Amino acid sequence: MKQADVVGRVLAVSDMHSAYERTAQLLAAFETEVRSNPVPHVIAIDGDIFEHGNVVAVRSGGAVDWAFLRALPAIAPTVFNLGNHDNDLTPDLAEVVDRMEGLGIHVVSTIGDTRTGAGYAEPSTTLPFGRRSLRVVGMATNSLTTYPKASREQLTIPSAPDWARANLADSLAGADLVMVMSHAGVAADRDILPLLPDGGLMIGGHNHLLFQHRQGRSAYVHTGSWTAAYTVAEFLSNGSVMARSLPIALNAPASPALADLIADTLAANLTEEERVILGTSPRALSLGDTGRSVAAGLAKVAGADAGFIGHTTLGTGVPAGPVSRYVFDSIVRFDGKLMLASVPRAQFDSFMAHANQDRPMPLADRSGDFLYASTIAPTVDPVRIVTTDWCATNQREYFGTTDLRFVEAAGLTVKTASAAGLLTP
Structure with a gap:
């Protein structure tokens, strides 16, 4: 043009x-x-x-x-x-x-x-x-x-x-x-x-x-x-x-004055606890791939067949290398309980069809609120799923139904399980 x-x-x-x-x-x-x-x-x-x-x-x-x-x-x-x-x-x-x-x-x-x-x-x-x-x-x-x-x-x-x-x-x-x-x-x-x-x-x-x-x-x-x-x-x-x-690449040219302010503001406001390295990411992932990795991690930790996490629970994709607590909190924004339910395979397949909306898809099929999802046991029926308490409470918006009966996965939290799915010690 x-x-x-x-x-x-x-x-x-x-x-x-x-x-x-x-x-x-x-x-x-x-x-x-x-x-x-x-x-x-x-x-x-x-x-x-x-x-x-x-x-x-x-x-x-x-x-x-x-x-x-x-x-x-x-x-x-x-x-x-x-x-x-x-x-x-x-x-x-x-x-x-x-x-x-x-x-x-x-x-x-x-x-x-x-x-x-x-x-x-x-x-x-x-x-x-x-x-x-x-x-x-x-x-x-x-x-x-x-x-x-x-x-x-x-x-x-x-x-x-x-x-x-x-x-x-x-x-x-x-x-x-x-x-x-x-x-x-x-x-x-x-x-x-x-x-x-x-x-x-x-x-x-x-x-x-x-x-x-x-x-x-x-x-x-x-x-x-x-x-x-x-x-x-x-x-x-x-x-x-x-x-x-x-x-916007992390290494793209930066406005010098603002870059200096950011460095100074981080230095002045981060505690030692927030600088602690929680683990290492072997590679950088897109936001969508981070969401799917977190979902898989939730499933593994909870002993489920598939995991789901709300899209805006995540902020940014995980970077490569050491990940501090402060950076991790920008990847997984909210904590909470993990919730389990069993669903028939046909219903599970309908959930997966509407998940992972970071992919190209018709506007008519986009729901706004959606789930990042990952399956680790692809053939079982019924399917044991795990998600966050937020998504379980708001299941109409995220799963498109109100008939799921969730129980708490005792002792498991969103951030702890997510870190296990994303980072190596």
Whole structure:
């Protein structure tokens, strides 16, 4: 595609979750993209830049995340759609929005403040895009239990599809170019997509997925998670949008000032216990392969035939070499009990058909919440499965059923079993 055919470009990322191993590299990539492509740019962050599970983020007040955000408006106009982790470090979402806007970032959201009856931010904004303009609309997930508990009474959040059906057309009235940002997940997004004007861009988040989907002249993308990738979407002069994903390597060029801040922040905030090496990974694994290795480890430790673990229980893929407790906590984010159940082979096969959604698959088959799964006894019937207490409690969302009868695997925990599956002593 000739450069003259590109009207403007969007650099999009979501679900960063205070993943500092690549934050400086991502900032450098954005700087290079804008410097190397002399067309208008917008930077779009589709929620969840912060992570309460990162002890360094908590202790430093998100110093690295805020430094990253502070740098963005100097690169290109920046818009942020609020997710469910953006008040992880600062419970009052109003304070988060005020600080972002004070940095020159445009914030959009459908989250309302029960204390005032108003929204924490407007649901739409219009950004300059060279000689054109870009209308941006942002929607949040209404899964209230995924927001910090201390803040839930302050939040009122409509269903994203319901809000879109009632308001999206008015929000886009008179728009030039269009970008819809949804942090509601794939299942909700499928109901919103038919409302997207042809030639628009829709950015999805919340499910930690990485894919691109074509709808007429429009593009619908999920940009990955944990700062492992970003998406470049190009609005073209023929009225279409093209998108592609680019990975961020650990050894990619990094923004020097941010890299120094990250090193200093880690040094100042990590305890000796968090620096302890739990074991060694013989090789680096992708997020999906890490999930499957963890699932296999759960099965072996629990004496089951197959293991399942929720996709967002995992943060990033395991690196090669020694793995500290701090790094391991970014791989397996949450702890909990392990739960066992026996299921008929046919039902088990249906679970496997919907698991491991990091693979290419039709949009209609994506469920949003999904399981990484691994089978270690492929022919038994019934099949003894093991999963986390979170997935067992929320089995409708993860397994698509409510009839599984789970019992606790006594004495076993998610993190201990996961470490056994991933690391060698």
